[in-house]
Amino acid sequence: MTDKKNILHMDQITMQFGGVVAVNGLTLDVNEHEIVALIGPNGAGKTTAFNCVTGIYQPTYGSVSFQGEVILADTPQGKMRRLYAGDVTPASLTPVHKTPDQVTKLGIARTFQNIRLFGNLTVFDNVLIAKHMRAKQNVFSATLRLNHKEEQRMRDESMELLQMQGLAHLKDEIASSLPYGLQRRLEIARALATNPSLLLLDEPAAGMNPQETQELTDFIRQIRDDYHLTIFMIEHHMDLVMQISDRIYVLDFGKLIAQGVPDEIQNNPKVIEAYLGVSDNVDD
Amino acid sequence: MKNITKSKNNLYSLGALVLLLGFLAFLQSDTAGYSYQISILERSAIYAVVAVSMNLLTGFTGLFSLGQAGFMAIGAYIVAIFTIPVEARASVYYVSGISPVLANIQLPIPVALLLGGLASAALAALIGIPVLRLKSDYLAIATLGFSEIIRAFIAAPMFDTITNGSYGLKNIPGFSSIFTVFGLAALCIVLMVLLIHSSYGRAFKAIREDEIAAQSMGLNLFRYKELSFVISSFFTGVGGGMLAMFMRSIDSKTFQVSLTYDILLIVVLGGIGSVTGSVLGAFLVTSGRELLRFFDDPLVIGGVSIPLFRSGFRMVIFSILLMVVVLFYRRGIMGDKEFSWDGLFGLIRRLPDRLKKRKTSSAAPGEGGLKQ
Ligand SMILES: Nc1ncnc2c1ncn2[C@@H]1O[C@H](COP(=O)(O)OP(=O)(O)OP(=O)(O)O)[C@@H](O)[C@H]1O
Ligand SMILES: [Mg+2]
Numbered sequence: 001m002t003d004k005k006n007i008l009h010m011d012q013i014t015m016q017f018g019g020v021v022a023v024n025g026l027t028l029d030v031n032e033h034e035i036v037a038l039i040g041p042n043g044a045g046k047t048t049a050f051n052c053v054t055g056i057y058q059p060t061y062g063s064v065s066f067q068g069e070v071i072l073a074d075t076p077q078g079k080m081r082r083l084y085a086g087d088v089t090p091a092s093l094t095p096v097h098k099t100p101d102q103v104t105k106l107g108i109a110r111t112f113q114n115i116r117l118f119g120n121l122t123v124f125d126n127v128l129i130a131k132h133m134r135a136k137q138n139v140f141s142a143t144l145r146l147n148h149k150e151e152q153r154m155r156d157e158s159m160e161l162l163q164m165q166g167l168a169h170l171k172d173e174i175a176s177s178l179p180y181g182l183q184r185r186l187e188i189a190r191a192l193a194t195n196p197s198l199l200l201l202d203e204p205a206a207g208m209n210p211q212e213t214q215e216l217t218d219f220i221r222q223i224r225d226d227y228h229l230t231i232f233m234i235e236h237h238m239d240l241v242m243q244i245s246d247r248i249y250v251l252d253f254g255k256l257i258a259q260g261v262p263d264e265i266q267n268n269p270k271v272i273e274a275y276l277g278v279s280d281n282v283d284d
Numbered sequence: 285m286k287n288i289t290k291s292k293n294n295l296y297s298l299g300a301l302v303l304l305l306g307f308l309a310f311l312q313s314d315t316a317g318y319s320y321q322i323s324i325l326e327r328s329a330i331y332a333v334v335a336v337s338m339n340l341l342t343g344f345t346g347l348f349s350l351g352q353a354g355f356m357a358i359g360a361y362i363v364a365i366f367t368i369p370v371e372a373r374a375s376v377y378y379v380s381g382i383s384p385v386l387a388n389i390q391l392p393i394p395v396a397l398l399l400g401g402l403a404s405a406a407l408a409a410l411i412g413i414p415v416l417r418l419k420s421d422y423l424a425i426a427t428l429g430f431s432e433i434i435r436a437f438i439a440a441p442m443f444d445t446i447t448n449g450s451y452g453l454k455n456i457p458g459f460s461s462i463f464t465v466f467g468l469a470a471l472c473i474v475l476m477v478l479l480i481h482s483s484y485g486r487a488f489k490a491i492r493e494d495e496i497a498a499q500s501m502g503l504n505l506f507r508y509k510e511l512s513f514v515i516s517s518f519f520t521g522v523g524g525g526m527l528a529m530f531m532r533s534i535d536s537k538t539f540q541v542s543l544t545y546d547i548l549l550i551v552v553l554g555g556i557g558s559v560t561g562s563v564l565g566a567f568l569v570t571s572g573r574e575l576l577r578f579f580d581d582p583l584v585i586g587g588v589s590i591p592l593f594r595s596g597f598r599m600v601i602f603s604i605l606l607m608v609v610v611l612f613y614r615r616g617i618m619g620d621k622e623f624s625w626d627g628l629f630g631l632i633r634r635l636p637d638r639l640k641k642r643k644t645s646s647a648a649p650g651e652g653g654l655k656q
Pocket of ligand 2: 046047048113
């Protein structure tokens, strides 16, 4: 595994909100073409970790590199210097802060735990919007329709993607009117439309029944191969995680408590304890 | 089949356009006789431009600005200052004289309108940098403040040689005909519609729908919010310039907050997110305002003067109307839909059914009463 090309490297990422340390000194790697899962009980800090990769949050301490380039880095400053409560002693880092749109342009796409589609727009427009950021046009050429070749290319690519995803027949439907499962599919399609090399999925199987979950498992493998992706996902459905993941990281109270291949994780006493300890609260 | 209805609808649109042009030509044939009607229609067309530009920002980008009066003032004063004929300027600036820098510059009207729009756009860009980068929620307050500051500047004595202070500017060249006003308004609105339906319009809508998702689609929030705000303010400025030409004389009071409220009412009434709604709203509100004008005049019934009826009371009625719309009819006339012939014919077809239903449902209790 280690000889594979590194895609994502999180180094001692700490994210603190006021006094709450949501992610505490998290270090992890995702390598090319892998499917890596991040698991942990509710409130463990998984989504927060994702938000630190995509630039929605600027980490309090630590750095994130994508394909060898540092995209986010920071060290506690100002008031946070006094408040800082992470385990890692902060070293001085040159702050780097790519905004979420820059991160997307570099090739990281994501889906959200609570689906975030453009609800009042059509399925087609939801996908088409992803093409805007790389289109060669400006506001004048677009308004005066001098960009019609570029516009046509964007439309063709979006249509092709919808066809591949089996959503073409729904292209004129309003996104929010789709059933839940299809909304999740559309959100993945929309993420793929940004031409990512790394795809982050935040609980893609949430709310799905066992059969749908099984279909999703195949689907994730399929898109990884079709689009040459690396996949990093958060998931609660253990069957799916164990079946699909090359490696698993386990987070509890913001800290990494275990990492390894599925077999190692399944039998790790710390992991079992973390899950049993909160099993009453797990809603499914 | 689809093509047939499409070409049919195009035919209807063409017919409506010809009718409109015919009607305007009819009015134009006797400008003196129809001056009242013409002035209402011209004002409506100008307000439609400003309302659509507000809708571009609010309905399509999800940003809320209350600076319409301020941006219109900028456009209006620039058009006025640069188009009042040089020989008339001594009589316009009769109190403090005109600044020697400006005294002899006279620009063609299209250039002045463009300049007015660009100046508004530039100021919007300056306001947008701090506000839209951090807290877009404050845009309404910031622009409302800006609007009042602009008015204070215009009226300030130290700018007398530019704005003629509280005396205002007059002798502004007017429009040659109603066609010029409608043509210019149509050009502005068509440009905005083209923008809304372009790739950039989709980006604006994505931001309106969900900022975080829009970012994750590679859209820089600040850049697109700023763009939308600047373009909206450009057309608001052009609309202000047109208003100056329409009114022929302006002063700082022309651009009070009530002007912004008028535009706001148009947008809300027409439907936030509907361009045709804004256009419809502009004509309805402007002509409706004429009907409401008697609220501003002192009313005497049987020798007793009704205390509420005085200048400004119309504003109260307007605020109440706005509240009623917001409370009970939130989506306005058009909602976020656009006008279409199919929609109109569908409505006409359903109308008899609806009326019938209403009749039977109101008749039902009566029947029940008979049986008892
Ligand atoms: N913006 C924020 N401000 C303050 N606290 C936050 C913020 N975001 C997350 N937290 C806190 O950080 C902790 C981790 O939240 P996070 O959403 O990352 O958990 P999670 O592992 O994704 O949980 P779940 O499985 O329920 O999705 C929680 O205690 C949460 O309250
Ligand atoms: Mg989560």
